[in-house]
Amino acid sequence: MIATPVIDLKTARNRRTPNPDQIIIAGAGIAGLTLALALSAKGFAVQIFEKSAVLAEAGAGLQLSPNATRLLDRLGVLERLISSAVQPDAICLQDGVSGANLLHLPIGSAAEKRWHAPYIVCHRADLQRALLTEVRNRANIAMQLESAVTHHKDDGRGVLVRVQYNDRIEEHRGGLLVGADGVWSNMRNAMSDMDRARYTGSIAWRASVAMKQLPASFKGLLPSGINVVAWAGANAHLIAYPIRSGETMNFVAVARDRRHSGRWDVEINPDAPSQNFAKDFDNWHPGIREMVASVGQWTPWRLFEMKRCRYLLEDRLVLIGDAAHAMTPYAAQGAAMAIEDACALADVLGDDHQAWPAALARYAKGRTKRIEAVVRRGALNHLAYHARGPVALARNLLLRNRPAEKFIAGFDWLYGFDAENPDGKI
Numbered sequence: 001m002i003a004t005p006v007i008d009l010k011t012a013r014n015r016r017t018p019n020p021d022q023i024i025i026a027g028a029g030i031a032g033l034t035l036a037l038a039l040s041a042k043g044f045a046v047q048i049f050e051k052s053a054v055l056a057e058a059g060a061g062l063q064l065s066p067n068a069t070r071l072l073d074r075l076g077v078l079e080r081l082i083s084s085a086v087q088p089d090a091i092c093l094q095d096g097v098s099g100a101n102l103l104h105l106p107i108g109s110a111a112e113k114r115w116h117a118p119y120i121v122c123h124r125a126d127l128q129r130a131l132l133t134e135v136r137n138r139a140n141i142a143m144q145l146e147s148a149v150t151h152h153k154d155d156g157r158g159v160l161v162r163v164q165y166n167d168r169i170e171e172h173r174g175g176l177l178v179g180a181d182g183v184w185s186n187m188r189n190a191m192s193d194m195d196r197a198r199y200t201g202s203i204a205w206r207a208s209v210a211m212k213q214l215p216a217s218f219k220g221l222l223p224s225g226i227n228v229v230a231w232a233g234a235n236a237h238l239i240a241y242p243i244r245s246g247e248t249m250n251f252v253a254v255a256r257d258r259r260h261s262g263r264w265d266v267e268i269n270p271d272a273p274s275q276n277f278a279k280d281f282d283n284w285h286p287g288i289r290e291m292v293a294s295v296g297q298w299t300p301w302r303l304f305e306m307k308r309c310r311y312l313l314e315d316r317l318v319l320i321g322d323a324a325h326a327m328t329p330y331a332a333q334g335a336a337m338a339i340e341d342a343c344a345l346a347d348v349l350g351d352d353h354q355a356w357p358a359a360l361a362r363y364a365k366g367r368t369k370r371i372e373a374v375v376r377r378g379a380l381n382h383l384a385y386h387a388r389g390p391v392a393l394a395r396n397l398l399l400r401n402r403p404a405e406k407f408i409a410g411f412d413w414l415y416g417f418d419a420e421n422p423d424g425k426i
Ligand SMILES: Cc1cc2nc3c(=O)[nH]c(=O)nc-3n(C[C@H](O)[C@H](O)[C@H](O)COP(=O)(O)OP(=O)(O)OC[C@H]3O[C@@H](n4cnc5c(N)ncnc54)[C@H](O)[C@@H]3O)c2cc1C
Pocket: 026, 027, 028, 029, 030, 031, 032, 049, 050, 051, 052, 061, 062, 063, 064, 147, 148, 149, 150, 180, 181, 182, 183, 185, 186, 204, 252, 301, 303, 320, 321, 322, 323, 329, 332, 333, 334, 335, 336, 337, 338
């Protein structure tokens, strides 16, 4: 397995005098860091509290579609990311059993022209590092580490936020609190009427492998060029794409948790289920079986989702990213939606604080509609990826016969979207 990249956030420590009008962000994940940059660009003072001391992510890649990269570009982050990212020529879908090509969707330069921004794949740590470097450059963003937001209270003059450090508790005042605190959001869970993230009963198995170590039989399956390749099979699918300037292949395989009994609060032993996991590929193409077996360690990642998307909790408390709408990865849009959420939120906040509640209510309505459409797309992809029997045959027939141009046009609503434009048009 490739060594886990670790970003030491301690170097990002940055204090300044408290400002009661500041916007407080809980969480320095993709959503929180992007929001800090977008707010800073509009001149707001921002305070981020992050409960961890380091951001570490086990061998995970991210696909970032044009709806996200256009926003990262405006924030000056894409430029930092692009040297380690890869811009694929196409998304290819193959039958996991026969290895037959089902779909070839060009997403390289032609698509960049169509959606005015590139489709890239990268390592999540590279994106976090690029965001963080840009955050460090902004004088109006302060970041505290090892500081968890635990409580908040609206006292009419603003929001009072209680922060737990290793050795003390402090209170901070701000004009708005944004919960970018991920799938286990404290802020969301504190609301009695909110549903919590639920285990879907599926596991994403992740691995990264140096290109030169991939088995020849697997390499023989890969379509020519630089691509995101997905293999569909009954009850499982596998996705592979190059990251780290093309030196590493990132894998995500999603399959049912065979031991799932409706409970999610059962610890996974990373060794035991990997045997079961390889079984899901028993009847698959030999190149895939060999690759699955050759990878030293697959890291299990149980998939959670929220049934209900919810942004606005109170007048001065907003959620963004996974905290608002953790979703399954079938549309590869979780991080992209976090980036959209962040930029759209900064965009609706003006200088007049009195106008914020109405602006936030409009924001929540518009974003919820968008998220619901993305979740529907994810459900459709899930169905198509894991189809079996006659449904799989019908899928293969449809994919082979539908012109690629029609598939491309079918992504306009998703990739050709500008979250900073009220009507979404690019
Ligand atoms: C297998 C898999 C594959 C995926 N592939 C893709 C893909 O290809 N493309 C894509 O767009 N998305 C993808 N996603 C989704 C994406 O990874 C997430 O949607 C995204 O990382 C969410 O970012 P976030 O900032 O909302 O949350 P997080 O990254 O979880 O960040 C939350 C942060 O808040 C901090 N925190 C938590 N509680 C507190 C507190 N009380 N106080 C202060 N800080 C706190 C945490 O320490 C953390 O740093 C994938 C997800 C999975 C599981």
